[in-house]
Amino acid sequence: MSGEGMIAEPRSVHGSEGHAKLKELMHRGTAFLGCEYAILGGAMSWVSERNLVSAISNAGGFGVIACGAMNPELLDTEIAETKKRTERPFGVNLITMHPQLSELIDTCAKHGVSHVVLAGGLPPGGAIERIKASGAKLICFSPALALAKKLMRSGADALVIEGMEAGGHIGPVSTSVLCQEILPHVAKDIPVFVAGGIGRGEAIAAYLEMGAVGVQLGTRFVCAHESIAHANFKKAFIRASAREAIPSVQIDPRLPVIPVRALKNREMENFAAKQREVAQQLDDGAIEMAEAQLQIEHYWAGALRRAVIDGDVESGSVMAGQSVGMVNREEPVTDIIQELVDEAAAALESRG
Numbered sequence: 001m002s003g004e005g006m007i008a009e010p011r012s013v014h015g016s017e018g019h020a021k022l023k024e025l026m027h028r029g030t031a032f033l034g035c036e037y038a039i040l041g042g043a044m045s046w047v048s049e050r051n052l053v054s055a056i057s058n059a060g061g062f063g064v065i066a067c068g069a070m071n072p073e074l075l076d077t078e079i080a081e082t083k084k085r086t087e088r089p090f091g092v093n094l095i096t097m098h099p100q101l102s103e104l105i106d107t108c109a110k111h112g113v114s115h116v117v118l119a120g121g122l123p124p125g126g127a128i129e130r131i132k133a134s135g136a137k138l139i140c141f142s143p144a145l146a147l148a149k150k151l152m153r154s155g156a157d158a159l160v161i162e163g164m165e166a167g168g169h170i171g172p173v174s175t176s177v178l179c180q181e182i183l184p185h186v187a188k189d190i191p192v193f194v195a196g197g198i199g200r201g202e203a204i205a206a207y208l209e210m211g212a213v214g215v216q217l218g219t220r221f222v223c224a225h226e227s228i229a230h231a232n233f234k235k236a237f238i239r240a241s242a243r244e245a246i247p248s249v250q251i252d253p254r255l256p257v258i259p260v261r262a263l264k265n266r267e268m269e270n271f272a273a274k275q276r277e278v279a280q281q282l283d284d285g286a287i288e289m290a291e292a293q294l295q296i297e298h299y300w301a302g303a304l305r306r307a308v309i310d311g312d313v314e315s316g317s318v319m320a321g322q323s324v325g326m327v328n329r330e331e332p333v334t335d336i337i338q339e340l341v342d343e344a345a346a347a348l349e350s351r352g
């Protein structure tokens, strides 16, 4: 059960050798983000809004607003409301295929957002320049070594490498393989944050030792007290084991859809039906491929909203990473971050 309303237990003093090592290994990450721990709260559509984002930043991590399908006015309000709740830095995650990307970048610039994360494929022409001109630091997702190098040349200030263990849209490669493929070659030249499948601090310690400057977690933050996710959504997380968080299936080879990792439920049949409907429209020449992909993304936004906001965890999409098996209760963000930090510190200290 939650400890809401109870007096918090006094925390141990974090002066151990492990904590000092952790601080040192995270130093480039914390300097880049301007926070205490180089732990990004990965943007999660509908979940990463003012409450969770400010709570993560206030707890010493780095919260990131998920813009998702928001229009510039909604994003403007979300940033303003987040600023009312924290004085610490936070980021905004924008999806590259959003039709109003330029306006969304301008909204971030208007508020002086310090870090913009671009997700969902290579940034379109002009987007990088626009972000950098605003003075914001640019963080990009890199699904392969060649792309990491290309993004560095294009002006990315930091990279996130996210493996297929993650919740939401995923690539085909695991976190451990991506880390081996990318970190040794670029970690000295650019700060790299590792995401996907991180549930405990021991994994954080390991990725830092491989050269990462920090990590990004999504799934672990869904059941935070401060997360507005519906009680049914949180319950589904608490009950689920790793093997229940599975990728969506591509029904028609003509329609390349990016797989989404979510908890197994009836929604997966709905997605199959949606793919057949869109493939038929493509066959009939009624729509182009770009429109087909946009339709699929709109489908996901709606399906995730049904589960996160309305609590329909059967016909909505319960996007979750494999670390869902390590989410066992609802708890405050401060406890989640402190637990991760203490586990990472203990792991580093045990190395001697």
Ligand SMILES: Cc1cc2nc3c(=O)[nH]c(=O)nc-3n(C[C@H](O)[C@H](O)[C@H](O)COP(=O)(O)O)c2cc1C
Pocket (backbone or CB within 6 Å): 041, 042, 043, 044, 045, 047, 066, 068, 093, 119, 120, 162, 165, 166, 167, 168, 169, 195, 196, 197, 198, 216, 217, 218, 219, 220, 318, 319, 320, 321, 322, 323
């Ligand atoms: C419910 C949910 C929604 C997500 N929505 C987004 C999103 O809108 N944009 C994005 O870049 N990543 C999104 N992600 C990915 C997270 O930002 C993060 O990178 C990922 O959760 C990290 O892996 P983990 O789930 O194993 O911790 C989402 C993840 C989840 C679980």
